[in-house]
Amino acid sequence: MKKKLLSVVMTVALVASLFAGCGSSKTGDTQATTSDSTSETTESADKPGEGKTVGFVTFGLGGDFFQMLADEFVTVFEEAGYDAQYADGEFNPTTQIEACENFIAMGVDVLFCWSVAPESMDGIVTECQEKGIKFVAFVAPTSEYDALMVSDDAELADYACKLAAKWIDEKYADADDHSVPVVVLSCRTADTGVIQADELDKIEEFSTKAKFVKEVECQDETVDDGMKATENLFATDDSTKVILTAHSNIATGANNYLTGLSSPVQDYSDMAIFAINGDNAMAELIKTSINDECPLRGMVMTGSVNDTASEMLYVCNGILDGSLEEGHIQKAGTLFVYSDTVDEYLESGTVKSVTNADFD
Template sequence: MKKIVALVLGTLLVFSLAACSMSSPAESSGTEPAESQQAAASEDGAAADGEYTVGFCPMDLSNNFWAAIANSFEEAGEEAGIKTIVTDGKSDAATQVTALENFISQGVDVIVVGPVDAESLQGVIGEAKNANIPVITHTTAYDDATCNMNVDEIEMGTAIGQLAGQWMVDTFGEEAGCKYAILTQSQLEQTIGRENGIQAGIEEFVPNAECVTKVDAHTTDLGMTAAENILSAHPDVCAIIGINDSGALGAYETVSARDMGDEFFIGGVDGTDQALELIKGGTIYRGTVYLNPVGTGQQFIDYALALKNGEEIPESYMVPVNAISAENIDEYIQ
């Protein structure tokens, strides 16, 4: 009897050890983070579900312009029956590289990106090309991209600068030594052209105008803080112009809160809904440059559909530049 009991106990011990050895280390310890499990699942998701999938990494979703494009992109994708994945670039080159590498490993059908800077994505866009994944870029052109949607930076800056310059003449006269500030994003090489355009556009109308400072402020929160600092250091400025609407919208909040009266100009670039509404309302937000963010999100999906159907898309596309002020706002918003 003792021998039988010992045999049974020995057998049970063998099965117990075998069961333990079949468990993965993560299952045994229970320490694998939930996000790791989700990431592993998502890596196979795009390819495994059989859906036509487009991954989009905008420069920064805290920027109203990119947020508007992303929303339009997702809505257009849903309507077209295309699966969309949006990953925020967060104005960080390394984050964008990782996002595109993930898109490639997921096996998406098309990649769309608004690059944070030109150099950082060269390699990963080449990887996408080698994997036969078309890449559509916005703002920055790459040889390995399938389509580059671009904008004339100097033309954009000049357009909003001219609106500011005309307002200065109408308000203070041609000889006035108006002081103004520019909100920029200095880590982006393309904003240099935009800044130069803003200054050139103003000088066409007011040769004596002076740019007293340029401040990095490409988001609404940064724009609010920048405007506070600008007005404290230069209380006599009469205009703050942003290289985008997002930073300028923040400046608008600060200047409006100070109740500085009507003799002030705020303007930006992008043509976001918020900017258009403020122009329509006759506020001190007096101008923007319309880059049609909603239409851009739709266009990304249109291009993806064309590629899905085996059709060609243009290798390059220049986004039209249209300055908007109170005089023509009704053409863009009812």
């Protein structure tokens, strides 16, 4: 990249020097040539990925969020001039390794990988280093990397607790302290799920009114798992008022059960579900909760898919042109999607009116 930019600068300088000594009869030609060169320079700056290839091995494509991110990754990178492709990691370390090896064989310039099992990726990282491919660990840190894009899992869960606490303490302002029953639906099959479940279990530290009742562990993080867990929960005890989960699909499943025909609940005005990460479909449900049509009240997210893909582009450009140091760590921001911000999110794909500072 540095060589390309240097070449463009030298070309522009050479053109300028050649026409500086020409007579006035060449003025028109000089203006045209300078304009063309400026256009080429601008185009080069707008297309930093021209001639370069980048690959993204996803965690998996089992939900709308994952697919939307993969598609947005391709869109954003292609607009910047890159040849961009992604591969479905299928939530499987072996599949991910094979996908990485395919990208390495293709000779990509940069490889992003959202590892299911980061400890299994050492061989891939070594192979990338040997072949001059920049390796970016996405979300899940590997032992080595050229750059790491990560969100603080515990911090994100804490913000989910703070968002839930805001609703609980406002809705139940007159209730006795620590009297509002809260249940956490977890899935501890991955490190992130373990970390975030542990934080969500601490809801009483964030809310004066919340009472942590128990954690219900799901076998997987699917919509069906969320539905079954909620059905079983309410079959034995229908006193739960708030459900917290680190998984968008589980949150959707819980909401689907509670609003379904077999649900024992008809009035959602005193109930809430809060989740970590999600998509537009969840945002639409959150919007209906303003009128108490469903209990899904809010979610915290590590940026919109466009925000995330744009940050991936920033990191990619930076490690290729040297503006980011080796081992650079890029931390994700947080979006708060709830009654006050859901319209903004649905209209723009992001939230800027409320930030971390509003909950700190």
